[in-house]
Amino acid sequence: MGDRKEPIELPPAPVRHALAVAARAAGVDPEQVTLLGYEAVTWPDAALGAPEPGRLYAQVLTPGYRVHLRVDGRAMTYHTDQGQRVVPAR
Template identity: 50%
Template sequence: MIRLPRSTRRPHLARMLVAVTAMAALLAACGEVEEPADPGEPSEEPADEDTDDPENGMEPDDNGDNGDAFSGEIDIAVADAAAHFDVDPDDIEVVTAEAVTWPDGAIGCPEPDMMYTQALVEGYRIVLSVDGEEVAYHGEDGGDPARCDDPQDPVS
């Protein structure tokens, strides 16, 4: 009986081993590597729930107003309201500016036939008085305010 050398008896086994090894290497390369935190750098963990506005660390005072924290957003809202209602920006009064949590990605201004992220969204609400009428502007942290014609209440 003639015996074939070992390398020619099971060539499919060697190919399969190479394929499995290559797939394992590709899967390992696609994974996310978490590096240990440097003790000198701030943590990226979320702030305590006791803070109403984790980005700037400001908490609203007793009436929920912390307009100074939103001065840039207020300026944008006032400019938009002045243009939209054709009034002088000096005639617009800030009723409130507060950090809030919106129930979803609609940030309190849902539009018909639109789908929104179903997660809590940290943001703010600005209410202006224009010619005696209240006008709401809503935004998410880090975003510009948008006029909201049919405002919904935040979760907090």
């Protein structure tokens, strides 16, 4: 009875996907990526707060996450939607 452990709550799937994308981009194992924090956001358009010059984006409110990570000793931020789209913050 005294050995009960609290269940570990996994971050949402888009946040976990951002960790995998960051690891792949850095060429490291996902275990080497540290999740520093994340917050739910509503992006003002489909650019997820990180528009690429010259691209057009749907002008729709897009729910997602701002994900703060540490990769190879560097702090990084990625933006996601609620699915599989992940982009580095600009």
